[in-house]
Amino acid sequence: MSLSACTSILVGKAASLDGTTMIARNDDTFLPLTPQRFYMHPGWKGKKGQTVASPLNGFTAELPENGYRYNAVPNVDREHLGDYEESGINEKNVAMSATESTYGNERALAHDPLVKDGLDEDLIVNMTLPFIESARHGVEYLGQLIKQYGSPAGNSVLFSDRDNVWYMEIVTGHHWVAQRIPDDAYAVAANQVAIQQVDFDDTDNFAWSEGIREFVEEHHLNTDKEGWNFRHIFGTMNEKDRHYNTPRVWYGHHILNPEVDEEPESAELPFIMRTSHKISVEDIAQILGSHYNETKYDPFGHDGSEHDRLRYRPIGLNRTQNSHVLQVRGNAPAGAEGVMWLCLGYPTFSPYVPFYTNANDTDPSYSSTPLKLDTDVDSAYWMYRTLSTITESHYSKFIQQNRDYLTALYRRFREHVAETDTAASELSGKELTKALTEANYAIVAETKAATKAQINEMLMESINLSQLTFNMDKNL
Numbered sequence: 001m002s003l004s005a006c007t008s009i010l011v012g013k014a015a016s017l018d019g020t021t022m023i024a025r026n027d028d029t030f031l032p033l034t035p036q037r038f039y040m041h042p043g044w045k046g047k048k049g050q051t052v053a054s055p056l057n058g059f060t061a062e063l064p065e066n067g068y069r070y071n072a073v074p075n076v077d078r079e080h081l082g083d084y085e086e087s088g089i090n091e092k093n094v095a096m097s098a099t100e101s102t103y104g105n106e107r108a109l110a111h112d113p114l115v116k117d118g119l120d121e122d123l124i125v126n127m128t129l130p131f132i133e134s135a136r137h138g139v140e141y142l143g144q145l146i147k148q149y150g151s152p153a154g155n156s157v158l159f160s161d162r163d164n165v166w167y168m169e170i171v172t173g174h175h176w177v178a179q180r181i182p183d184d185a186y187a188v189a190a191n192q193v194a195i196q197q198v199d200f201d202d203t204d205n206f207a208w209s210e211g212i213r214e215f216v217e218e219h220h221l222n223t224d225k226e227g228w229n230f231r232h233i234f235g236t237m238n239e240k241d242r243h244y245n246t247p248r249v250w251y252g253h254h255i256l257n258p259e260v261d262e263e264p265e266s267a268e269l270p271f272i273m274r275t276s277h278k279i280s281v282e283d284i285a286q287i288l289g290s291h292y293n294e295t296k297y298d299p300f301g302h303d304g305s306e307h308d309r310l311r312y313r314p315i316g317l318n319r320t321q322n323s324h325v326l327q328v329r330g331n332a333p334a335g336a337e338g339v340m341w342l343c344l345g346y347p348t349f350s351p352y353v354p355f356y357t358n359a360n361d362t363d364p365s366y367s368s369t370p371l372k373l374d375t376d377v378d379s380a381y382w383m384y385r386t387l388s389t390i391t392e393s394h395y396s397k398f399i400q401q402n403r404d405y406l407t408a409l410y411r412r413f414r415e416h417v418a419e420t421d422t423a424a425s426e427l428s429g430k431e432l433t434k435a436l437t438e439a440n441y442a443i444v445a446e447t448k449a450a451t452k453a454q455i456n457e458m459l460m461e462s463i464n465l466s467q468l469t470f471n472m473d474k475n476l
Contacts, residue, residue, distance in 0.1 A: 014183040023158040037369040043069035067130030082122030089338035095326035099155035104171035112172035115150025135159040162330035188252035193235030247312035289347035316348040323347040345384025356436035
């Protein structure tokens, strides 16, 4: 089974609160603990002969001799589990999040099977993000890599720059389609082929693998009498989809378009959606941390039956290793456009901390994650997982306290970004990079202090919640 089982959200610039593009995803694994770290990868020039290699499927490739600086969130145990750099923004302000595991159907895979030693999720960011100059270029560049090396899994990839957002679905060994998200729209995807009708005359908003139309016609793959619906041709719709995948898309729509009447198990949930209000980072954080809140499907709820509460796979999970919102701000000061909002705990209970990506260093609590919890080591990953575990352990007692903590932090994050933008408008070059690096360090220190105080307070309260208590008459 694919290592990841994620949920993705894409937002066009006219659909966002502040006119910025946003791509976001929960990086979910099938293991409760796969520690990750966050670091800034330096750019390089004239380095010939650099290679990458996967310990998972034996894939190897040589990198171009020039590459842009970018940030990434790889596994700590790269030697055994692979890199999985997952997400970042490069110095050209191109954002990439990879991948959303996606499953092609047996009809298509019979004629273009997956390539066992091809380019998979564990190296797809390393092979792409340092070398692209726009979101559309990212689609085209990765498309050429898939043509050259093939794909060993179904992988969907998110790209954005200051003006454009693209979603690319690789569904067989060599075939893929990508769609540009309209400026006034958003999209939610959850481990199922999402793109619907493809307009081959509209090359501004669609891209595809070489020969895909001929492939579909030759092998009689189009199940519709009219149109060319990528989801119908290449996708799946089975019991797993109805309980594991489509309900997450439904709930994302439910939050952003509550007026739309949809069924959580529908195979025809729209890919492109529009809402009457502007979408914020906090809206995305709410969805990525959600668990069917205020519905009968909420595992923490009381409205539904026990069967209902366990019916669907929620969006926020204990095995979400990182969750992120990659924001490219066309209206920000030059050099401060890229902000990565990064959450390393359960996205339900932990904050999305804003990091300016025009930086050359990361606080060691993020960049040096130990493989196991060690209370003597200062680690953001383990701190936020500790916070999340304590909060969930006494959910009804701590959830309001947790919400108050997150609300206060998001107010502070907004203030921090505004202050940093103001300072950035007076700087450029190395001075700006230095100032943004220092700003990242500063917000980490503030958030760390607030989080440790929250953990200490909840641990103190937990003592009084113990079941190992007994009250006797004081006169005995």
